[in-house]
Amino acid sequence: MEFVGKHILTVDQMDREGIEVLFDVADQMVPYATRRMTTRVLEGAVLSNMFFEPSTRTRVSFGSAFNLLGGHVQETTGIESSSLAKGESLHDTARVLSGYSDVVVMRHPDAGSVAEFAEASRVPVINGGDGANEHPSQALLDLYTIRRELAAQSRDVDGLRIALMGDLKYGRAVHSLLKLLTLFDRVEVHLVSPPDLPAPPELVEGLKAAKHVVAEHHEMAGGIDHVDIVYVTRTQVERYESSAEADRYRGLFRLNQAIYTEHCEPHTVIMHPLPRDSSDAAQELDVDLNQNPNLAIFRQTDNGVVVRMALFALVLDVVDYVHEDARPVRWYTDKRTPVRHRST
Ligand code: CP
Numbered sequence: 095m096e097f098v099g100k101h102i103l104t105v106d107q108m109d110r111e112g113i114e115v116l117f118d119v120a121d122q123m124v125p126y127a128t129r130r131m132t133t134r135v136l137e138g139a140v141l142s143n144m145f146f147e148p149s150t151r152t153r154v155s156f157g158s159a160f161n162l163l164g165g166h167v168q169e170t171t172g173i174e175s176s177s178l179a180k181g182e183s184l185h186d187t188a189r190v191l192s193g194y195s196d197v198v199v200m201r202h203p204d205a206g207s208v209a210e211f212a213e214a215s216r217v218p219v220i221n222g223g224d225g226a227n228e229h230p231s232q233a234l235l236d237l238y239t240i241r242r243e244l245a246a247q248s249r250d251v252d253g254l255r256i257a258l259m260g261d262l263k264y265g266r267a268v269h270s271l272l273k274l275l276t277l278f279d280r281v282e283v284h285l286v287s288p289p290d291l292p293a294p295p296e297l298v299e300g301l302k303a304a305k306h307v308v309a310e311h312h313e314m315a316g317g318i319d320h321v322d323i324v325y326v327t328r329t330q331v332e333r334y335e336s337s338a339e340a341d342r343y344r345g346l347f348r349l350n351q352a353i354y355t356e357h358c359e360p361h362t363v364i365m366h367p368l369p370r371d372s373s374d375a376a377q378e379l380d381v382d383l384n385q386n387p388n389l390a391i392f393r394q395t396d397n398g399v400v401v402r403m404a405l406f407a408l409v410l411d412v413v414d415y416v417h418e419d420a421r422p423v424r425w426y427t428d429k430r431t432p433v434r435h436r437s438t
Contacts, residue, residue, distance in 0.1 A: 097408035101212040102220045105230045105270045110277050119404035126162050127399045134164030135412045135419045142195040143169045146202045152222045156199045159402035188214035218409045226264040226333050232367050233270030235401040239394045243363045252279040256323040259286035259347050262293040264330035267367035272297045276304040285310045286317035288343050323363050326379050328371040350380035364389045
């Protein structure tokens with residue numbers, strides 16, 4: 095697949111070769127993301143980071159990724175603080191913003207809205223999540239994490255056994271990840287959800303068309319017992335008519351250390367796109383798992399920075415120049431004790 099100058103709207107654009115290129119570039123970004131080297135390869139470039147729905151990780155990590163490559167980030171958060179609140183169309187907003195920036199990242203509550211915006215944009219647009227539809231960069235960082243976690247066990251994504259558990263109907267990160275899994279071979283997928291919140295049928299059909307083994311479950315037991323990865327997702331409260339409706343599903347599947355010990359294999363890796371809902375009513379991923387070395391949720395968030403740096407570098411066509419432009423970090427190399435420690 096071609097990255098240069100392209101919008102990144104859906105993982106349907108990806109193929110195995112493109113994913114290998116992206117992950118290879120992401121690996122090369124690690125010294126910059128961990129502040130061992132610096133680069134100003136995107137100096138002068140401007141990112142418009144437009145988040146019309148709440149976000150912590152996606153907004154900040156896209157912004158950090160752009161800053162780490164030397165670019166400048168301008169942000170809008172919330173529809174109410176933009177002229178969309180005055181009735182401006184996505185078309186007009188896109189035409190305006192693409193005159194102010196070199197690339198746009200956008201999150202919006204409506205499915206298809208980022209693609210509509212991209213049609214009018216003169217610069218590349220990256221989908222930061224559109225309603226319950228897709229969250230491509232999250233799925234890419236999830237796949238990058240899965241690959242790294244499996245590599246530590248001398249395994250590959252081909253042959254993966256994975257359980258996805260929770261609100262599979264509205265979880266956009268799950269939707270994009272299920273699509274990406276169709277690019278691999280011999281995957282066993284366990285879909286664990288309340289009966290009312292199944293994965294969209296067309297995604298299940300896509301998995302079957304890829305000749306994957308697919309099993310749907312409505313109980314945790316049986317769904318998470320023999321898998322390499324258990325990927326938990328929260329009830330997407332913001333997609334329901336009312337929080338009372340969402341409350342019918344919150345807390346139905348709670349993974350904690352006792353359940354993990356009883357049901358999971360010793361090397362099962364626990365993932366979640368985050369945020370996890372830590373309210374008493376939900377607790378889909380209990381904090382008592384925080385000491386479990388197989389909990390990969392913060393390795394996922396760290397990996398999000400390098401994957402998003404790689405997306406920018408590929409889309410803006412600066413990959414070949416990053417290393418030419420690289421500089422050692424003076425404070426890091428001049429001191430015996432680094433100011434900042436990072437563990438991954
Ligand atoms: N995973 C994710 O999209 O998190 P944020 O909503 O905090 O961006």
